[in-house]
Amino acid sequence: MSEYFWPEDQELGERTRHAWAATVETLPVSTRVTGTVIGRQPFGVFIHIDQVPDAVGLVRITAMPPDAPLPFWGETVVGEVVWHVDDNYQVIVQPL
Secondary structure, eight states: OOSSBOOSOTTHHHHHHHTHHHHHHHSOTTOEEEEEEEEEETTEEEEEETTSTTOEEEEEGGGSOTTOOOOOTTOEEEEEEEEEETTTTEEEEEEO
16 A cells, blocks of 8 residues: 555445535534544545544644654544535544
């Protein structure tokens, strides 16, 4: 696997879109979440949020401590919901 990768699940985007209303309702801002890394890009990592089926979170590299390495595929990330991005169905997560 290369250093950067997208989630392998080709149907995840469609399922995430259909689950969006439940995701926003279940994960309001300030909710503590745990997720598993499913994608990694230079700007951050995508996580599958454990608390909600088909919810995808984005942990932006700018939210991480300076010099912190990006987590790799399969690693667990703990954070807090700081925003919902309606146009691409992402939960923005601040790592704790």
